[in-house]
Amino acid sequence: MKITIDEIARVSGVSKGTVSRVINGKTTVAAHTREKVLDVMNRLGFVPDPAARELSMRSKYTIGISIGQGDNRISPYFALIWRALARETQELGIQFIELSDDLSSYIRLPNAVLLFSAQHTHKRLDFLKSQQIPAVVIGHEPGHAFVVPDDHTGGKLAAEHLLKLGHRRFAFLGTHIPSQAADDRRNGFCETLLKAGHPLSPELNLEGHFNTLDAYRAIRKAWEQGHRFTALFAASDEMAMGAIGALQDLGVQVPEQVSVLGFDGFPFPGLRLTTIAQDIPRIAHEAVQLALSGIEGEDPQGVYVPVQLQMGSTTAPPPDSPV
Numbered sequence: 001m002k003i004t005i006d007e008i009a010r011v012s013g014v015s016k017g018t019v020s021r022v023i024n025g026k027t028t029v030a031a032h033t034r035e036k037v038l039d040v041m042n043r044l045g046f047v048p049d050p051a052a053r054e055l056s057m058r059s060k061y062t063i064g065i066s067i068g069q070g071d072n073r074i075s076p077y078f079a080l081i082w083r084a085l086a087r088e089t090q091e092l093g094i095q096f097i098e099l100s101d102d103l104s105s106y107i108r109l110p111n112a113v114l115l116f117s118a119q120h121t122h123k124r125l126d127f128l129k130s131q132q133i134p135a136v137v138i139g140h141e142p143g144h145a146f147v148v149p150d151d152h153t154g155g156k157l158a159a160e161h162l163l164k165l166g167h168r169r170f171a172f173l174g175t176h177i178p179s180q181a182a183d184d185r186r187n188g189f190c191e192t193l194l195k196a197g198h199p200l201s202p203e204l205n206l207e208g209h210f211n212t213l214d215a216y217r218a219i220r221k222a223w224e225q226g227h228r229f230t231a232l233f234a235a236s237d238e239m240a241m242g243a244i245g246a247l248q249d250l251g252v253q254v255p256e257q258v259s260v261l262g263f264d265g266f267p268f269p270g271l272r273l274t275t276i277a278q279d280i281p282r283i284a285h286e287a288v289q290l291a292l293s294g295i296e297g298e299d300p301q302g303v304y305v306p307v308q309l310q311m312g313s314t315t316a317p318p319p320d321s322p323v
Contacts, residue, residue, distance in 0.1 A: 003044045003045060003046040005019050005020060005023075007044065007046075008037065008040055008041055008044065008046055011040045011044065012036055012037045012040045013036075014033060014036075014037060015296065015297065015298065017293070017296035017297070017298060018033065018037065018298070019037055021289075021293070022034050022037045022038065022041075060093070061094050061095070061110075061111040061112070061292070061295060062094065062095040062096075062097060062110040062111050063089060063094055063095070063096055063097075063110055063111065063112050063113070063114065063288065063291050064096075064097045064098070064099040064109065064110035064112075064113045064114070065082075065085065065096070065097075065098055065099065065113070065114040065115075065116055066099040066100070066101060066103060066113055066114070066115050066116065066124055067098065067099070067100070067101065067116050068101060068115075068116060068121075069101040075210075075211075075238065076237070076238065076264070076266045077236070077238075077264060077266070077280075078116075080266070080280050081116070081138065081280055081283065081284060084280050084281045084283070084284035084285075085114070085284045085287065085288065087281075087284070088281075088284045088285055088287075088288045089288060092288065094288070095110075097110060099113065101124070103124055103127050103128065104127055109128075109131060109133050110133070111133075111134075111291075111295050112133065112134040112135070112136065112291035112292070112294050112295050113128055113133055113134070113135050113136075113291075114135075114136050114137075114138060114287055114291060115135055115136070115137045115138065115139075116138050116139075121137060121139070121141060125137070125141070125144060134291060134293075134294025134295055134300075135294070136287050136290045136291045136294065138283065138287055139180055139181070140180045140181075140184065140302075141302075142302065143300075144300050144302075145290045145291075145293070145294055145300035145301060145302070146290075146300075146302045146303070147283055147286040147287045147290060147302070147303045147305065148180075148181075148283075148302070148303075148304060148305070149181075149278035149279070149283065149304075149305050149306075149307050150304045150305065150306055150307050151180070151181050151184035151185045151188065151263075151307075152184045152185070152187060152188040153188060153306075153307060154185055154188060154263055154276040154278070154307040155184065155185040155186060155187060155188025155189035155190075155191075155192070155233070155276075156188040156189070156191070156192045157188075157276055157307070157308070157309050158185075158188075158189055158233045158261050158263070158276055158309075159188070159189045159190075159192035159193050159196075159233070160192060161261065161274075161309055161315065162231040162233065162259060162261065162315065163192070163193070163196050163198070165231075165259065165315060165316065165317045165318070166317045166318055167230050167231035167259065167317075167318050168198050168230070168318070169228060169229045169230050169231065169318075170193060170198065170200050170201075170204065170229055170230075170231050170232070170233070171200075171204040171205075171206060171219075171222065171227075171229040171231070171232045171233075172186055172189060172190070172200055172204065172205050172206065172232070172233050172234075172235070173206050173207075173208040173215055173218060173219070173232065173233070173234040173235060173239045173240075173243060174186050174205070174206070174207065174208065174235045175207050175208065175209045175210055175235070176207050177209065179210070181235065182210070182235045185233075185235045185263055185276075186205070186235065189233050201227075203222070203227055204222065204227055204229055206218040206219070206222055208234060208235070208236075208239035208242065208243070209239075210235070210236050210238065210239060211238055211239070211242070212238050212239065212241055212242035212245070213242060214239075214242070215234065215238070215239035215240070215241075215242030215243050215246070216242040216243070216245050216246040217246075218243075219232070219242070219243045219246035219247060220246040220249070220250065223246070223247070223250055223252070224250075229258065230257070230258055230259065230318035230319065230320075231258065231259045231260075231261070231315075231318070232258060232259070232260045232261070233261050233262075233263075234260065234261070234262045234263065235263055236262060236263055236264055237262035237263065237264040237265070237266045237268070237273060237275055238264075238266075239262070240260050240261065240262030240263075240273055240275070240314075241262075241268065241271075241273070243260055244260050244271075244314065247260070254314055255313070255314050255315050255316035256316065256319065257319055259274075259314065259315040259316055259318070260273070260274070260314045260315070261273075261274045261275060261276070261314065261315055262274070262275040262276070263275060263276045263278075264276075264277070264278060265277025265278055265280075265310055271312075271313070271314070272312035272313045272314070273312045273313075273314050274309075274310065274311055274312035274313070274314045274315040275309075275310050275312065276307050276308070276309060276310070277307060277308055277309075277310040278305065278307050279305050279306070279307070282305050283305050286303045286305060290303065
């Protein structure tokens with residue numbers, strides 16, 4: 001008798017959807033669950049049907065992405081995450097559509113919705129729950145399905161790199177507007193500096209608001225007011241670029257006099273920025289898999305995607321360092 005996925009699910013004590021994701025190599029299945037399912041498959045002699053597996057990868061689902069009110073659709077980050085999501089859904093045969101911030105204005109909603117931006121997230125989450133539509137937040141949202149780069153570790157990596165180079169006078173560019181990403185990156189950075197005995201001065205906790213112009217203004221104002229630092233960590237690459245422009249206009253050499261480190265991993269023509277790079281294709285992949293899990297009735301879970309230091313030409317030992 002041919003062993004079926006239903007039999008594997010029954011013996012394993014998991015859903016048919018979970019078995020399907022194990023067979024298809026999806027990363028949204030917990031390690032212990034995956035091992036249990038694989039063990040049952042081996043004991044029962046189950047061999048996946050290649051043709052059936054190929055068909056199972058093709059979906060008729062529709063996944064929407066709801067953009068937060070006031071979000072910058074022309075920012076490099078949004079462009080890259082959008083492209084990665086479009087590629088991911090296309091490969092799976094899933095229709096991918098854009099939704100506005102006001103989800104209640106739609107007569108019919110997709111099978112699942114990705115929520116981009118932290119603004120008005122709770123309102124949208126509550127509405128989707130009332131409509132029994134699975135939601136996945138691209139950002140940190142405990143208690144719900146979410147995917148997010150490991151922002152706190154990214155801040156820690158930035159501090160460790162600059163400390164290792166010998167820097168002792170630091171500045172940070174973030175935003176006073178509520179932002180999980182900026183807060184986590186700042187906290188990881190500041191906690192590491194404090195542990196090393198070199199806390200961030202309050203007057204150098206600057207506001208760049210995640211855009212190039214405000215970052216330029218913040219750095220220029222701080223420098224002209226006499227606040228000095230030899231290393232700057234910006235919570236986004238866009239802010240890092242604005243900071244570099246301001247320093248150059250002030251006659252400050254980067255990295256000879258001030259090192260600048262960003263967060264994102266964007267490719268900038270003509271400049272190799274030292275940055276904490278996030279894996280945007282992986283974030284898109286995890287977001288879509290979490291959406292499919294929600295459609296299949298699985299419990300929501302959060303996924304932290306690792307980040308890594310990407311060396312460029314904008315960091316170096318401080319000018320007063322013996323290195």
